[in-house]
Amino acid sequence: MTAKVNVVHKEYAVKKHLYLLMIVPALVVYTLFAAYPFISSLSLSFFDWGGVGPKKFIGLQNYQMILHGILSQEFYRAVVHNAIYFIGTWALTIIPGLFFAFLLNSGLKGTNIFKIIFFFPNVLPIIVIGFLFSLLLNPQWGPINAFLRGIGLEALVRPWLGDVKFAFPTIIVISSWKMLGFYILVFLAAMLSVGKDQIEAARLDGASEMHIGWSIVLPHIFPTVVTLTILKFIGAFNVFDIVYAMEGTQAGPAGATDVLGTLFYRLAFGGLGSTAMGMGLGAAVVSLIFVIVFPLSILYVFILDRRMGGIE
Amino acid sequence: MKKLFAMLLLAVVVISFSFAQEKVTVWGWRPQDVPLWQKVERILQSRGVKVSIDYQPFLSSEYFSKLYATLQGGSGPDIMYTGRLPKFPAFRSEIEQKYQASYPLIEGNFLLPLDGKVDFSNFPDSTMNLIRQNGTTWGVPFANQxxxxxxxxxxxxxxxxxxxxxxxxxxxxxxxxxxxxxxxxxxxxxxxxxxxxxxxxxxxxxxxxxxxxxxxxxxxxxxxxxxxxxxxxxxxxxxxxxxxxxxxxxxxxxxxxxxxxxxxxxxxxxxxxxxxxxxxxxxxxxxxxxxxxxxxxxxxxVYMDGSLAIYAKSKHQAAALEVLKFTATPEFGKLFSEETGEMTAVKGVTMPADKPVLVECYKAAMSIxxxxxxxxxxxxxxxxxxxxxxxxxxxxxxxxxxxxxxxxxxxxxxxxxxxxxxxxx
Missing domain, CATH: 3.40.190.10 (Periplasmic binding protein-like II)
Structure with a gap:
C-alpha cells in the first residue's frame, strides 16, 4: 500500500516538474525580452547616462525634470495628446468597426471583397503609409486638396500636416483608417460565435435586424469590445510609429503631434545638432508610460482570465 | 581540364589577395560618402597599403544609438564618424560636457588619442579646437558646412x-x-x-x-x-x-x-x-x-560637421591609422570635395572648378x-x-x-x- 502511495506521489512529482519544465521556454523568452529590459530600463531611469561609458547615479532627478522641471510642459502635453489619440482612434475604429462588422455579418453580397478592402491598409507598412499620405496631403499639389478645390470646397483646403489644429486629428484619422480592418475582423469573428438558433428564434418572434443586433449580438460581443478598448488604450499610450512617419521626431508643428513615444525618442537618442543622448531621461519616460498603462493591463488580464474561465 | 585549372588558379589568387588585405570597418551617418571611401580604398591599395575599407552608413537619427550600443557591447568599428566637442574652451570647466555627442566616447575611453600619430598641420586651429580636449586630439575633421x-x-x-x-x-x-x-x-x-x-x-x-x-x-x-x-x-x-x-x-x-x-x-x-x-x-x-x-x-x-576617430580597442589599429593619416591630407580634402560637393575641413584645398558655388562657399567660409x-x-x-x-x-x-x-x-x-x-x- 505504502509502495503504491509512493509511486503515485512520485508520478505527481514528475508531472509537477514536467509542468514546470514546459513553462521554461516561455519563461526564458519572457525574462529575456520583457522582464530584463523593463527592470534594466527602470534602473537606468535613476542614472545620468549618455548611452556609452560610465553611468552616474542621480536618484530621482530624471523624474523631477520630467514631472516638475524643464521637461514637464512637454511631458504633460504629450500625455494629453496620447489621451486624445486614444479617444479619437477608439471612436474611429471601435464604432465603425462594429457597424461594418454588423453589415458584413448580415450576409450581404460581396462580403469577402469588402473584408479584403477593409483589411488591406492594415498590411501596409507604416513607413509606406507615411510616405503615401505625405504625397496625398501635400498642400500645393496633393490630390486631397485638389479634390476639395475641384468640388468647390476651397474653404476646407488646408496644410493638413502643418496646421496646429488639424495635424493631430489628421494623424488620428489615418491611423484609424489603417487599423479599422483589424477591428472589423475581430468583431466579425466574435459575431460568428453568436448562436444561430437564438437569432432564428428572435426572427420568428418578429424581432427586427436592428433589435437582434442591439439585444442579442451586441451583449454577446461586449466582452470583445471591452478587451479591444483596453488593448487600444495600451496601444495609444505606446504610439510612436505613425507620428514619426508623418511628422518626424520633432512631432510638429510646434509640438502639436508630440506623444510620449516621440518625447522618449528625442530624450533618449538626442538626434538634434550635437545634442547627446540621455538614456536615463528616456528610461524615466518609459517608466512613467508603464505607470499609466499598467493598471489597464492588469484589468485586461483580469477580464481575459474571467472569459477563459467562462469558456472552461 | 584547362578551364578548371584556370578557375582554381583564379580562386587562389582572389583568396590570397583578400587575405593579404586588412579589412577596416568604417561607420558613419553619411550615405553620400560611399563612393568616397571606395576611392580612398583604391588610392591606398595603389600605393601598396594593404587595406580594404568596409564603409557602413546608418540613418543619421539612429547612428549614435547604434554606435553606442555596439561599443557598450564590447565591440565597434575600427573607424567611426564622431561629432564635435565644445567650441569655447573658456567655458569648458563650467559647462557640463556630458551633453556633447563625442564626450561620452572620450569619457568611456573608446577613442584612440591621435596626437603624434596623425599630422594635423593641414587643419586650422579653429577647426582643431572642436575636436581637442585638454590638449588631446580625438579625431580628424572631415567636413565644414x-x-x-x-x-x-x-x-x-x-x-x-x-x-x-x-x-x-x-x-x-x-x-x-x-x-x-x-x-x-x-x-x-x-x-x-x-x-x-x-x-x-x-x-x-x-x-x-x-x-x-x-x-x-x-x-x-x-x-x-x-x-x-x-x-x-x-x-x-x-x-x-x-x-x-x-x-x-x-x-x-x-x-x-x-x-x-x-x-x-x-x-x-x-x-x-x-x-x-x-x-x-x-x-x-x-x-x-x-x-x-x-x-x-x-x-x-560655418561649422565643423564631424570627425573621424579610431576605436581604442580596434584589432586593426595600424591599418585604421593608415587610413586616418590619408584623411588628414590635402589630397583627401580635394577628393572629399570632388566626390561630395561639400567643403573639406582641410585648409588650402582648391575646390573643384566644375562646382562654382562650392568654390564661392569655400571662399566665403575662409573669409567671412x-x-x-x-x-x-x-x-x-x-x-x-x-x-x-x-x-x-x-x-x-x-x-x-x-x-x-x-x-x-x-x-x-x-x-x-x-x-x-x-x-x-
Missing amino acids: IVGIFYNTEIFEKYNLKEPSTWDELLAICDKLLKNKVTPFYVSGKDAWTLAMQNAIVSVSYPGEDWIAKLLNGETRFTDPQYVEMLTALNDLKKYYQKDFSANSLAELDMAFPMGQAAMVFDGIFGSANWLQSNPDFKFGFFPAPPKVKGVNPKVY ASKSIYWTGGPFDMGKPTVYTILSPNMQAMYLGMLSPADFAAKIQDGVGIWYPPFKK
Missing part, C-alpha cells in the same frame, strides 16, 4: 536681380518677384530644424557677429531689442514664402527649388547634391544673409565666417535644453502665429538661462 541663402540664377537673371547687401534690398527682391508671380522663398516649415537653421543663418549678419559675441559673453540676452527685431524681420518675411509652407518638408524643397518653383531657399551646401539629382542642369548661386544696414559686413555661418555662433557647434549646444531644441518648435510656433517674436525671445532666454554660466552671473 556652410549655410546661407541659395538662389536660382536663371530667375535672378530673368528679372535682373542682384545679390542683396541689406535686408531692405532682400525685401525689394522679394517684392519684385511677387509682382512677377514668382514665389520668392521655398521654406521647409514641416522640418522644424531647418527653421532653426534659418534663424542661425540670419543671426550672424543681423543682429550680427559682434552682437552674438556679446551674447556668448553674457553681456546681452536673447531678449535684447536687437534680437527681437531680427525675429520680427524673419516673421515678416513669411509673406514671401510659398503658401502653406508649414506643411512642406525638406525633401519637397529639394525637388521644388531646382525645378524653379521658388527663387531662393535658406539651406546648407549639403543640399546641393540633392538639387542636382532632381535637376542636373540646375544653376544656382549663394549669398550670405544680408545685414540690416549698408556698411556692415555680412557673415556666413562668423567667429561667434549660437546654433549648432556653438556653446549653447553644451547644456540642456540646447538652443537647437528651443529654436526648432518655437520658430514653427512663431510662424504659425502662436508666439510673438518677443515671447519667442523670452522663451529662448528662459531655456538657456537655466544652465548657461555667463547668464547666471
Whole structure:
C-alpha cells in the first residue's frame, strides 16, 4: 500500500516538474525580452547616462525634470495628446468597426471583397503609409486638396500636416483608417460565435435586424469590445510609429503631434545638432508610460482570465 | 581540364589577395560618402597599403544609438564618424560636457588619442579646437558646412536681380518677384530644424557677429531689442514664402527649388547634391544673409560637421591609422570635395572648378565666417535644453502665429538661462 502511495506521489512529482519544465521556454523568452529590459530600463531611469561609458547615479532627478522641471510642459502635453489619440482612434475604429462588422455579418453580397478592402491598409507598412499620405496631403499639389478645390470646397483646403489644429486629428484619422480592418475582423469573428438558433428564434418572434443586433449580438460581443478598448488604450499610450512617419521626431508643428513615444525618442537618442543622448531621461519616460498603462493591463488580464474561465 | 585549372588558379589568387588585405570597418551617418571611401580604398591599395575599407552608413537619427550600443557591447568599428566637442574652451570647466555627442566616447575611453600619430598641420586651429580636449586630439575633421541663402540664377537673371547687401534690398527682391508671380522663398516649415537653421543663418549678419559675441559673453540676452527685431524681420518675411509652407518638408524643397518653383531657399551646401539629382542642369548661386544696414559686413555661418576617430580597442589599429593619416591630407580634402560637393575641413584645398558655388562657399567660409555662433557647434549646444531644441518648435510656433517674436525671445532666454554660466552671473 505504502509502495503504491509512493509511486503515485512520485508520478505527481514528475508531472509537477514536467509542468514546470514546459513553462521554461516561455519563461526564458519572457525574462529575456520583457522582464530584463523593463527592470534594466527602470534602473537606468535613476542614472545620468549618455548611452556609452560610465553611468552616474542621480536618484530621482530624471523624474523631477520630467514631472516638475524643464521637461514637464512637454511631458504633460504629450500625455494629453496620447489621451486624445486614444479617444479619437477608439471612436474611429471601435464604432465603425462594429457597424461594418454588423453589415458584413448580415450576409450581404460581396462580403469577402469588402473584408479584403477593409483589411488591406492594415498590411501596409507604416513607413509606406507615411510616405503615401505625405504625397496625398501635400498642400500645393496633393490630390486631397485638389479634390476639395475641384468640388468647390476651397474653404476646407488646408496644410493638413502643418496646421496646429488639424495635424493631430489628421494623424488620428489615418491611423484609424489603417487599423479599422483589424477591428472589423475581430468583431466579425466574435459575431460568428453568436448562436444561430437564438437569432432564428428572435426572427420568428418578429424581432427586427436592428433589435437582434442591439439585444442579442451586441451583449454577446461586449466582452470583445471591452478587451479591444483596453488593448487600444495600451496601444495609444505606446504610439510612436505613425507620428514619426508623418511628422518626424520633432512631432510638429510646434509640438502639436508630440506623444510620449516621440518625447522618449528625442530624450533618449538626442538626434538634434550635437545634442547627446540621455538614456536615463528616456528610461524615466518609459517608466512613467508603464505607470499609466499598467493598471489597464492588469484589468485586461483580469477580464481575459474571467472569459477563459467562462469558456472552461 | 584547362578551364578548371584556370578557375582554381583564379580562386587562389582572389583568396590570397583578400587575405593579404586588412579589412577596416568604417561607420558613419553619411550615405553620400560611399563612393568616397571606395576611392580612398583604391588610392591606398595603389600605393601598396594593404587595406580594404568596409564603409557602413546608418540613418543619421539612429547612428549614435547604434554606435553606442555596439561599443557598450564590447565591440565597434575600427573607424567611426564622431561629432564635435565644445567650441569655447573658456567655458569648458563650467559647462557640463556630458551633453556633447563625442564626450561620452572620450569619457568611456573608446577613442584612440591621435596626437603624434596623425599630422594635423593641414587643419586650422579653429577647426582643431572642436575636436581637442585638454590638449588631446580625438579625431580628424572631415567636413565644414556652410549655410546661407541659395538662389536660382536663371530667375535672378530673368528679372535682373542682384545679390542683396541689406535686408531692405532682400525685401525689394522679394517684392519684385511677387509682382512677377514668382514665389520668392521655398521654406521647409514641416522640418522644424531647418527653421532653426534659418534663424542661425540670419543671426550672424543681423543682429550680427559682434552682437552674438556679446551674447556668448553674457553681456546681452536673447531678449535684447536687437534680437527681437531680427525675429520680427524673419516673421515678416513669411509673406514671401510659398503658401502653406508649414506643411512642406525638406525633401519637397529639394525637388521644388531646382525645378524653379521658388527663387531662393535658406539651406546648407549639403543640399546641393540633392538639387542636382532632381535637376542636373540646375544653376544656382549663394549669398550670405544680408545685414540690416549698408556698411556692415555680412557673415556666413560655418561649422565643423564631424570627425573621424579610431576605436581604442580596434584589432586593426595600424591599418585604421593608415587610413586616418590619408584623411588628414590635402589630397583627401580635394577628393572629399570632388566626390561630395561639400567643403573639406582641410585648409588650402582648391575646390573643384566644375562646382562654382562650392568654390564661392569655400571662399566665403575662409573669409567671412562668423567667429561667434549660437546654433549648432556653438556653446549653447553644451547644456540642456540646447538652443537647437528651443529654436526648432518655437520658430514653427512663431510662424504659425502662436508666439510673438518677443515671447519667442523670452522663451529662448528662459531655456538657456537655466544652465548657461555667463547668464547666471
